[in-house]
Amino acid sequence: MSETGNIIELKDVYKSFGAQQVLKGLNLGIPRGQTTVIIGRSGGGKSVMLKHMIGLIKPNQGEVLVDGINIVRMSDHQLNGVRRRFGMLFQEAALFDSMNVQDNVAFPLREHTKLPERQVLNLVSEKLGMVGLPGVEHKMPSELSGGMRKRVGLARAIALEPEIILYDEPTTGLDPPLSAAINRLIAETQQKLGVTSVVISHDIEGAFLVGQNIAMLYQGKIIAQGSPQEIRDSSDEVVQQFIHGRAEGPIEVI
Amino acid sequence: MGWLRPMEMVGGKFLHWLEEAGELLLLFLQSVLWMMRPPFRLQLLFKQMEFVGVGSLGVTILTGAFTGGVFALQSYHGFSLFGAESLVGSTVALALTRELGPVLTSLMVTGRAGSAMAAELGTMRVTEQIDALYVMAVNPVQYLVVPRILASVAMLPVLTIIADFVGIVGAYVVGVGLLGINHGIFISKIIEYMDFSDISMGLVKAAFFGLILSLVGCFKGFYTSGGAEGVGRATTRAVVLGSVLILASDYVLTAMMF
Numbered sequence A: 001m002s003e004t005g006n007i008i009e010l011k012d013v014y015k016s017f018g019a020q021q022v023l024k025g026l027n028l029g030i031p032r033g034q035t036t037v038i039i040g041r042s043g044g045g046k047s048v049m050l051k052h053m054i055g056l057i058k059p060n061q062g063e064v065l066v067d068g069i070n071i072v073r074m075s076d077h078q079l080n081g082v083r084r085r086f087g088m089l090f091q092e093a094a095l096f097d098s099m100n101v102q103d104n105v106a107f108p109l110r111e112h113t114k115l116p117e118r119q120v121l122n123l124v125s126e127k128l129g130m131v132g133l134p135g136v137e138h139k140m141p142s143e144l145s146g147g148m149r150k151r152v153g154l155a156r157a158i159a160l161e162p163e164i165i166l167y168d169e170p171t172t173g174l175d176p177p178l179s180a181a182i183n184r185l186i187a188e189t190q191q192k193l194g195v196t197s198v199v200i201s202h203d204i205e206g207a208f209l210v211g212q213n214i215a216m217l218y219q220g221k222i223i224a225q226g227s228p229q230e231i232r233d234s235s236d237e238v239v240q241q242f243i244h245g246r247a248e249g250p251i252e253v254i
Numbered sequence B: 001m002g003w004l005r006p007m008e009m010v011g012g013k014f015l016h017w018l019e020e021a022g023e024l025l026l027l028f029l030q031s032v033l034w035m036m037r038p039p040f041r042l043q044l045l046f047k048q049m050e051f052v053g054v055g056s057l058g059v060t061i062l063t064g065a066f067t068g069g070v071f072a073l074q075s076y077h078g079f080s081l082f083g084a085e086s087l088v089g090s091t092v093a094l095a096l097t098r099e100l101g102p103v104l105t106s107l108m109v110t111g112r113a114g115s116a117m118a119a120e121l122g123t124m125r126v127t128e129q130i131d132a133l134y135v136m137a138v139n140p141v142q143y144l145v146v147p148r149i150l151a152s153v154a155m156l157p158v159l160t161i162i163a164d165f166v167g168i169v170g171a172y173v174v175g176v177g178l179l180g181i182n183h184g185i186f187i188s189k190i191i192e193y194m195d196f197s198d199i200s201m202g203l204v205k206a207a208f209f210g211l212i213l214s215l216v217g218c219f220k221g222f223y224t225s226g227g228a229e230g231v232g233r234a235t236t237r238a239v240v241l242g243s244v245l246i247l248a249s250d251y252v253l254t255a256m257m258f
Helices: A046-053 A076-083 A101-112 A117-130 A146-157 A176-193 A204-210 A228-232 A237-244 B002-035 B042-052 B054-082 B085-126 B129-135 B140-178 B183-193 B196-222 B227-257
Strands: A006-017 A020-031 A035-040 A061-066 A086-089 A164-168 A196-201 A213-218 A221-226
Touching: A006 A046, A006 A196, A020 A035, A020 A046, A020 A196, A020 A213, A020 A221, A035 A046, A035 A176, A035 A204, A035 A237, A046 A061, A046 A164, A046 A196, A076 B129, A086 A146, A086 B129, A101 A117, A101 A146, A117 A146, A117 A176, A146 A176, A176 A196, A176 A204, A196 A204, A204 A228, A213 A228, A213 A237, A221 A228, A221 A237, A228 A237, B002 B140, B002 B196, B042 B054, B042 B085, B042 B140, B054 B085, B054 B140, B085 B129, B085 B140, B085 B183, B085 B196, B085 B227, B129 B140, B140 B183, B140 B196, B196 B227
Parallel strands: A035 A196, A035 A213, A086 A164, A164 A196
Antiparallel strands: A006 A020, A006 A061, A213 A221
C-alpha cells in the first residue's frame, strides 16, 4: 500500500523512440478505486504512457510503481504476477482473430484459473451479458462491428475481475450513442467491481462523465490533474483551449 | 566528407546486420528458456505439427518425386557415356538422403510455413494481439514461438525421410521404368553404397533447418512494425533470410558431419 493512496505512480518518466521524444519527465499518480481519465492530443504519447503502467513499454529513465513496487526492472516472468492484477482494453480491441468470442473471453480464465469448463462458460456468458452482448459466443471477431469488438474486448478484460482496468481510447471511432454506451459501461464496471480505472481519451464530454479524476498530458508531461471541476476551472490556457476545442491558443494545431 | 558515404553505408548495413543477428539469437535463447517452463502447451504444439507437417506433405511428396526423377534422368545421360548406368540408383539415393532431401524439403517448408508464421505473428503484432498476450500474463514467446519451433524441429526430419523415399521411388520409376536400368542392379547398388549414417545425418540437418526456418519466421513476425505493409515485408524477409541461412548452414553442417 503506497502512502499516498495511489495504486500506480509514474515518476519522472522519459521515453523516446529514435529521435522522437514522447515522454519528457512525466509524473502521474493514479488514485486507488477511482476512474482517472487522461486527456491529451492524438499522437501525444497517451497510449505510450498507458503501456508503461503494465510494463509493455519500459521507460528510458524514471520509475513505474505499482503498489509502491518498481516494475521497470522486472523480467517478463516477474511481470506476469503484476499483470494478473490488470485488465486492458486495447484501441482496436486486439481480440485473437483465430478464436471465437467465447474462447477469447475464456482465454484469461483458462490460462489463470483451474475452474471447470462449465463454470468458465458460465462466466463468459455473464461477462458478455454485462457488456450487453449476450449470445454472441460463437461468432468470430471478424464478424463483429468495431463497437461490438470493443465490448467483447472489455468482457475479456474484466473476465478475471482485475483490480485495475486500463482503457486505450475506448470510444474513438464509435458513433455518439455507442460512445455513450461504452462510457456508461466504464462507469458501471467501476461501480460494480470497485476497480481502479485508467481511461485514455480525447473525448472531453466522456472524460467529464466517467472521470472522478482527470489529468492532461501535453508535450510529454502532465500539465494539470484534478477533479472534473478543477479541470474546468483551470487557469491553464492549454487546458482551456483543449477542453473547449478551440483552434486558437497556445496549442499549435497546424 | 562525401567520400566517406560509401563506407558509412557499408558500415551501417553491417551494424544493422549484427543487431539483427543479436536479436535473433536472443529470441532463440528466450524460446529455450520458455520451453522449459510450465505450462507445456501440447495442444498448440500438435496444432503446429499438423500445420507444418501434415500441411506440407503434398509439396514435399511432389518435390521429392520430381527431384528424384529428374536426377535419375540427368545422371543417366552422364553415366551412360562411360557405361556406368548401374550407379544411377545409388547416386540419386546418396544425393537425396545427404543433400537434396533435407535442403529442398526445408526450402519448400520455408516458403509454405515459415512465411505463414511471419505473416500470422506479424498480423498479431500490428493488431496488438501480442501485447494482449503480455497483458493477460501469457508470455507470447512461450505461447506462439515455442510451439512453432518445436513442431518444425520435430516435423522436418519426418518430411525429409518421406521426401528421400519418394525421391528414390521417383528415380526408380524413371531409371528402371523409363530408361531400362536393371531392377536388381538399381536396388543392390543403393544398398551397397548407402550407409545408415547418410540418412541419419540428413535427418539431423533437416531438424536444424526446421529450427532455422521457424526461428526466422517467428522472429520476422514477432518484430513486425508498420501495418499491412510491414506484415508483407516481414513475410518476404522471412522467406529470403530463412532460405539463405538454410543454404549457408548446410555447407557448414556438411563440412562438419561428413
